[in-house]
Amino acid sequence: MKKIKKTGKSDKKPKKELFQSPRGMADILPVQQPWWDKLIGIGQELAGLYDFGRIETPILEFAGIFEKSLGEATEVLEKQMFIVKTKGGDRLAMRPETTASVMRAYFQHHLSYGQQPFKVYSFGPMFRYEHPQAGRFRQFHQFNFDIIGDTDPLYDAQIILLFWRFLQLLKIPGLTPQVNTVGCRVCRQHYLRRLKEYYGKLKNKICKDCQRRLEINPLRLFDCKEEQCLPLKAAAPNMLDNLCQACNSHFRAVLEHLEENKFPYEPNPFLVRGLDYYSRTFFEIFGGSEKTAIAAGGRYDYLSEMIGPRLVPAVGGALGMERVIEIIKSESLFIFKAPVKIYFITIGEQAKKCGLRVMEELRHAGVKIAESLGKDSLKAQLGAADKMKAKLVLIFGQKEVFEETIIIRDMASGAQENIALSRVVEEVKKRLR
RNA sequence: GAGGCUAUGGUGUAGUGGCAGCACAACAGGUUGUGGCCCUGUUAGCAGGGGUUCAAGUCCCCUUAGUCUCCCCA
Numbered sequence: 284m285k286k287i288k289k290t291g292k293s294d295k296k297p298k299k300e301l302f303q304s305p306r307g308m309a310d311i312l313p314v315q316q317p318w319w320d321k322l323i324g325i326g327q328e329l330a331g332l333y334d335f336g337r338i339e340t341p342i343l344e345f346a347g348i349f350e351k352s353l354g355e356a357t358e359v360l361e362k363q364m365f366i367v368k369t370k371g372g373d374r375l376a377m378r379p380e381t382t383a384s385v386m387r388a389y390f391q392h393h394l395s396y397g398q399q400p401f402k403v404y405s406f407g408p409m410f411r412y413e414h415p416q417a418g419r420f421r422q423f424h425q426f427n428f429d430i431i432g433d434t435d436p437l438y439d440a441q442i443i444l445l446f447w448r449f450l451q452l453l454k455i456p457g458l459t460p461q462v463n464t465v466g467c468r469v470c471r472q473h474y475l476r477r478l479k480e481y482y483g484k485l486k487n488k489i490c491k492d493c494q495r496r497l498e499i500n501p502l503r504l505f506d507c508k509e510e511q512c513l514p515l516k517a518a519a520p521n522m523l524d525n526l527c528q529a530c531n532s533h534f535r536a537v538l539e540h541l542e543e544n545k546f547p548y549e550p551n552p553f554l555v556r557g558l559d560y561y562s563r564t565f566f567e568i569f570g571g572s573e574k575t576a577i578a579a580g581g582r583y584d585y586l587s588e589m590i591g592p593r594l595v596p597a598v599g600g601a602l603g604m605e606r607v608i609e610i611i612k613s614e615s616l617f618i619f620k621a622p623v624k625i626y627f628i629t630i631g632e633q634a635k636k637c638g639l640r641v642m643e644e645l646r647h648a649g650v651k652i653a654e655s656l657g658k659d660s661l662k663a664q665l666g667a668a669d670k671m672k673a674k675l676v677l678i679f680g681q682k683e684v685f686e687e688t689i690i691i692r693d694m695a696s697g698a699q700e701n702i703a704l705s706r707v708v709e710e711v712k713k714r715l716r
Numbered sequence: 717g718a719g720g721c722u723a724u725g726g727u728g729u730a731g732u733g734g735c736a737g738c739a740c741a742a743c744a745g746g747u748u749g750u751g752g753c754c755c756u757g758u759u760a761g762c763a764g765g766g767g768u769u770c771a772a773g774u775c776c777c778c779u780u781a782g783u784c785u786c787c788c789c790a
Contacts, residue, residue, distance in 0.1 A: 603790030630749060665751040680749060
């Protein structure tokens with residue numbers, strides 16, 4: 284362990300370059316875990332209450348799954364997928380999202396023959412080759428809820444209410460949920476034509492980006508923040524006014540269910556979703572002081588047809604875990620109490636050897652023990668115990684080994700007592716109460 | 717993919733082109749097996765690579781990383 288001392292400053296030490304985690308991919312260290320545990324814990328609790336089962340799908344999937352499902356105009360597809368070529372020649376993609384994977388699993392395991400709807404949740408890492416910035420990473424985590432096999436607008440509402448509840452339990456401030464609809468294939472096409480017509484006439488009034496958007500993805504015109512484009516939005520044709528009969532009543536039903544639950548949504552006719560498989564209802568929930576998008580989702584009735592044998596309706600959503608954690612951290616919304624610690628001190632070789640056995644015994648009995656076997660002096664070990672705010676310290680030295688006793692010390696009062704080694708588990712448990 | 721800003725020990729920070737300092741943390745001591753305070757010591761740094769210069773942490777270029785805006789998105 285001892286480091287070799289440098290002979291002098293004049294030495295040209297060849298600098299060894301340290302490895303770093305890949306760009307946009309972060310380590311989640313022990314000090315950060317309590318937040319993750321909290322988030323996952325609440326998610327799983329809700330999953331239980333709403334009767335969602337857990338599903339885990341592979342991080343790698345055939346690239347075709349995502350290529351077929353995401354839509355041609357989306358950036359996610361164009362250049363953001365991490366592609367892996369196997370030795371056998373398969374093109375696998377690191378999942379940029381899980382919706383398609385879940386749907387794939389649904390067909391692969393014939394889950395449509397079980398009870399419907401099929402309700403599942405999942406969480407884990409997603410990968411998108413992006414330019415990292417605030418709240419955006421190349422590896423990031425999502426918590427998903429999906430309901431497959433039912434068209435009822437009740438389920439649209441349930442998903443939205445579920446994510447809302449999730450974020451409320453996390454005490455996220457400034458939550459603003461927005462809801463909109465993209466209609467079905469028929470009325471969306473119709474609407475897009477009207478939208479293109481409208482902006483086509485104004486082509487020379489809109490910014491360069493918007494002219495490009497008009498060709499590729501006209502809905503994205505609504506996202507533009509350029510001054511010249513903003514005022515044109517208000518008079519633009521509105522999806523709501525162009526819905527077909529069925530889509531209109533579906534959307535109205537969703538809103539009614541939300542209202543019955545006193546859900547404070549904001550209808551936003553200019554809210555836009557990027558992915559092609561969405562149909563009808565979709566939502567996005569913003570929160571935190573920056574009002575970032577932290578959860579989003581919607582109905583995706585068409586996905587099943589894109590990657591599966593037939594049409595199966597579905598609705599779901601995803602929560603951006605890093606974004607949520609960033610908010611609850613910065614607002615200090617949860618204070619985590621350090622667990623009560625017991626520190627085990629050994630003095631001398633003999634005691635170390637026997638001590639390991641005693642610690643095993645305590646741990647088997649469910650007592651949490653900290654120790655640093657590398658330290659030798661009692662002083663240093665007591666210092667360490669103090670620094671980690673240990674409540675109790677067990678001192679085990681040469682003499683105690685011989686006498687088959689152990690010293691138990693209360694760190695707050697400094698009082699200590701010599702007890703029989705055979706009684707240590709019992710005594711420690713008593714003092715913890 | 718486009719652009720702006722930034723980079724000094726583990727962390728936080730000083731440093732008119734002229735000897736890289738401070739604080740915290742970590743580690744070890746301050747005489748036998750008793751913590752917090754205090755004292756002493758040790759470890760550890762100019763992100764990497766080029767260039768200008770008698771001399772570069774400091775000026776210039778490239779790379780890398782971080783951060784932010786756009787694009788896009790959770």
